[in-house]
Amino acid sequence: MKILAIESATESASCALTQDGKVVAEFTLQNKQTHSQTLLPMIDAMCAMTGTKPDELDAVAVSRGPGSFTGLRIGAATGKGIALPFETKMASVPTLYGMAFAIGPAADRLIVPLIDARRQHVYAAGYSAGKDGALTEELAECVISAQDLAARLQEAGKPVLLTGDGVKVVLPALEAAGIDVRVCPPALSYARAAGVALAAEQMAREGKLISSDEMAPEYLRLSQAERKRREAGNPAGKEA
């Protein structure tokens, strides 16, 4: 199965083409240029170089969050636009799940991808790898403080492998809590589209592909206006 994957949830802008588990191409930029300007030119170049036409794709996979709100929407809109003309199925891949796939199975360690969520919090999840390479969720994705994450990982009682730009936020607290921690080197530790594509293959096997209309980001956080409204005792807009 041929998958075009898009990852723009964090600082990296990345696209990949995979065919049955093989990464045919992957383009990634990690600098300050906006994803809006770089993402589609990268997809265009990648598809031209590999002779790939959009109507040949079996699925368009998008890293659906959590992450930068704007980055998520650029990725989602790009994926939806590519999928719409041919009614191509989409995979709405949890960003942290894709990051776990990008570093592969880690023997006996809980893989904990982390994204800096600002305000002393991270987006976090925990996955363990089976012998077949499939990942099982052990810690559901959440927004969490360093202290709370340390407590949760202590409870899990497993050595952990950390990846992602949120590591710096939690590392001191995890070490102070005496957790057996290993950290992925920076060259492996960023969100990239190959991981999104491999996660999408797994989701396809599990029958979790959706239509382009259904694809939407998962922010894990309300907008500031909704949060304030809720704190003031009013229900969030959509529930009113």
Place this chain on the structure above:
Amino acid sequence: MKDIRILAIESSCDETAAAVVVNGREALSNVINSQIAVHTLYGGVVPEIASRAHIQNINPVIRAALDEAHMTLEDIDAVAVTYGPGLVGSLLVGVAEAKALAWATGKPLIGVHHIEGHIAANYIASKDLKPPFAALVVSGGHTHLVMVQDYDRFEIIGRTRDDAAGEAFDKVARAVGLGYPGGPKIDKEAKNGNPHAIEFPIAHIDGAPYDFSFSGIKSAVLNYLNEAKMKGETVNRADLVASFQQAVVTTLVSHSMQLVCERHLDKLVIAGGVSANSALRKAMKEACDEQGVAFYCPPLILCTDNAAMIGSAAYYEYCKGHFAGWDLNAVPNLKLGERA
């Protein structure tokens, strides 16, 4: 010559819209998903909430626009999108979607300036309208007096120094308890009031006779309310908003007519959300009739944000061969007449 069919997308503020337009003049569909109900809870547009709604709505809206036009993407000659000015998060959804659609289908991409779109709404409404003409663009985010030299050439003659006209309507409506959106609510309430009950000041800016300022009028309304409260007097709300509206309309009409007379123009166009205001439409028409100037205003559905107007403006870009690259970005403060 073959008909040129453009699929246009607009998401610069709080409406997710798509339309199919033929040769810049005929809208085969004009689908608008408005978020007013959500933003009313917050008394105005919340950018993050607007962006989240756009990404949810955009594919169904595009699909509906194609279905209503009885077309598929294969029938389309180009994809157009508003890339500025507007809310950056909102713009980015439309821009990313339009680029990807155009890329996937191998169609050319056209980036459209939102204000040029508002002006072009009149090309759909009035098939005989051709530049040159004067245009007053008034909305919640914009107040521009523009000389339209050609379909793609614009000269800004005057602009607001502070609040946009529609913004002043929203702020006054909030102050008198009419709520959001202020424009249509004031328009309705003013019908029951005396527009000459209270004299509000009209700002003149030294050395810039065509520029506007609405913060002074807005402050005068707020002061009036405060004084009445301190004296324990009840305010006749209908008179108050009718007088406020009269002051704004008078400024808009006098500046526009000054331009028309000075440049000996025979056509005046209004556009944008505030051009739906009934008092403005009436006063401008009367002033134009008096001077023997042809007056153009779009039907209400083409006044507020929509994608048909973007498809019309895009047609003239198509004819001139102005196409955008895959690196097209949203430009929240895009200047009128600028090209990406």
